[in-house]
Amino acid sequence: MIGWKREPWRWAANSEGGDGVVWHRGGDPAVATDDDPDQRDIRRFLHGDVTGFEALVERYRHRAYGVALGLVGNHDDAMDAVQKAFIRIHRSLPRFRLGEPFFPWFYRIVRNTALNQRRDETRHRGDCPLEWVTEPALLPSPLQAAEAEELRVRLWTAVETLSDELREVFLLYTFQGLKYRDIAELLAIPLGTVMSRLYGARRRIRQHLGEKEVPA
Amino acid sequence: MSAHRSFDPERDGPLLSGFADGELDSADRLLVEAWLADDERAREELARLVRLKAFTDHLALRQAPSEAWEEFRDRKSYRRERTLAWLLLTVAACLFGGYLLIRLAAILMMASIPIIMRLGVFVGGAGLLVLLISVLRERVFTRKRERYDDVVR
Numbered sequence: 085m086i087g088w089k090r091e092p093w094r095w096a097a098n099s100e101g102g103d104g105v106v107w108h109r110g111g112d113p114a115v116a117t118d119d120d121p122d123q124r125d126i127r128r129f130l131h132g133d134v135t136g137f138e139a140l141v142e143r144y145r146h147r148a149y150g151v152a153l154g155l156v157g158n159h160d161d162a163m164d165a166v167q168k169a170f171i172r173i174h175r176s177l178p179r180f181r182l183g184e185p186f187f188p189w190f191y192r193i194v195r196n197t198a199l200n201q202r203r204d205e206t207r208h209r210g211d212c213p214l215e216w217v218t219e220p221a222l223l224p225s226p227l228q229a230a231e232a233e234e235l236r237v238r239l240w241t242a243v244e245t246l247s248d249e250l251r252e253v254f255l256l257y258t259f260q261g262l263k264y265r266d267i268a269e270l271l272a273i274p275l276g277t278v279m280s281r282l283y284g285a286r287r288r289i290r291q292h293l294g295e296k297e298v299p300a
Numbered sequence: 301m302s303a304h305r306s307f308d309p310e311r312d313g314p315l316l317s318g319f320a321d322g323e324l325d326s327a328d329r330l331l332v333e334a335w336l337a338d339d340e341r342a343r344e345e346l347a348r349l350v351r352l353k354a355f356t357d358h359l360a361l362r363q364a365p366s367e368a369w370e371e372f373r374d375r376k377s378y379r380r381e382r383t384l385a386w387l388l389l390t391v392a393a394c395l396f397g398g399y400l401l402i403r404l405a406a407i408l409m410m411a412s413i414p415i416i417m418r419l420g421v422f423v424g425g426a427g428l429l430v431l432l433i434s435v436l437r438e439r440v441f442t443r444k445r446e447r448y449d450d451v452v453r
Contacts, residue, residue: 145372149364163368167375218358236359257321259361264323276314283317286352293352 122186129177137177140186141170147260148194154255155198157244158211162198169197188270199248212240235293242292246285253278254285307335307342316342320349 121143128136145166152165172193180189214236243251256262256270257278264282268275312335318324319332335342404425408418 145369146363150361153361153364159362159364159368163364163372167372213362214359215362216358217360232355232358235355239356239359255361258356259359264318264321279314279318279323282321283314283349286317286349287313290348290352 120186123182126177126180126182126186130182137174140173144190145170148190150260151191151194151255152198152201153213154259155195155248155251156202157213157240159213161201161205162213164205165194165198165201168201169194172197191270195252212237214240238293239289242289243285245292246288250281250285250288253281254289257282305331307339309341309345312342313345316346317349320346320353 122140125136125139125143129140130136148166148169149162152169153159153162156162156165173190176193180186216236243254246254252271253267256267257264262270264275264278267273267278271278315324315328315332316335319329324332332342336346404421407413408421
């Protein structure tokens with residue numbers, strides 16, 4: 085159901101597009117290659133072929149939504165942010181430096197647009213955009229299910245109390261499946277900072293939940 | 301890092317967190333393993349981190365329903381239509397406004413119009429012009445400069 089919780093995001097997607105793409109851990113993620121479909125689609129777009137942009141939208145819309153939803157917290161604002169982000173990307177693509185990886189550039193635009201959206205037009209505050217990925221049979225016992233359901237909502241409430249810096253790292257690691265090194269490269273921060281922000285986020289969340297309430 | 305460094309809950313929490321995630325290099329991993337062997341506080345903190353991680357592993361952010369993406373595509377095409385409509389309206393307003401301006405200038409040139417009327421029309425026109433410039437400046441410079449645009453990571 086949730087493909088990219090288990091499949092980490094990639095700097096360069098393969099030509100299949102969508103969420104089933106392969107993460108090239110072997111290469112240098114900071115260098116985009118000529119056979120990178122992102123670069124190819126951007127080139128097509130810059131040469132006047134609008135289908136190049138359509139292909140980028142198709143490939144990245146789910147990821148844009150995931151980033152936006154984590155930051156704004158509800159579906160309507162997330163969709164608005166995605167829409168605005170793609171408009172900005174469309175407008176800014178002529179300034180994109182070919183040869184550089186697309187994903188960090190794309191991520192910054194989506195992130196900044198989502199933060200602006202949250203500041204200006206937040207609706208439905210209090211919605212919980214988290215869902216269970218576990219099969220019902222694998223959930224805690226039925227007796228614990230109600231408690232776990234309450235914890236799910238409280239966990240999100242706790243995430244919403246985090247500062248943008250802590251929240252971003254927590255979301256990238258926990259719900260987007262990025263490794264520490266990927267987050268450090270994406271946000272251009274040292275690995276130690278990723279570690280301390282993630283720990284800070286978890287500590288605050290634990291404080292919010294209450295130590296005894298996280299099931300063993 | 302020194303393998304003899306003792307565990308400090310305030311300082312070393314991030315390393316425990318990295319250990320729980322399996323993200324440490326071998327030197328840091330050895331250091332944490334030494335803390336875990338020696339220090340009850342390290343073991344307790346790691347257990348708390350592992351419990352939270354195990355809980356969040358059961359959760360994910362919702363994906364947008366497929367209808368939302370259909371609406372997303374529709375909104376894109378509406379936007380294109382609206383952009384075209386605004387462009388046409390702007391051209392019409394410029395033509396209409398230009399014509400009115402020429403007619404107004406011709407009227408003001410007529411000797412029969414009292415000077416006070418000419419002055420009134422001139423001041424009113426200047427006010428409208430300043431208002432127009434102000435609105436344009438807000439649209440072009442202020443609203444486009446959003447707070448997080450300047451955040452560089």
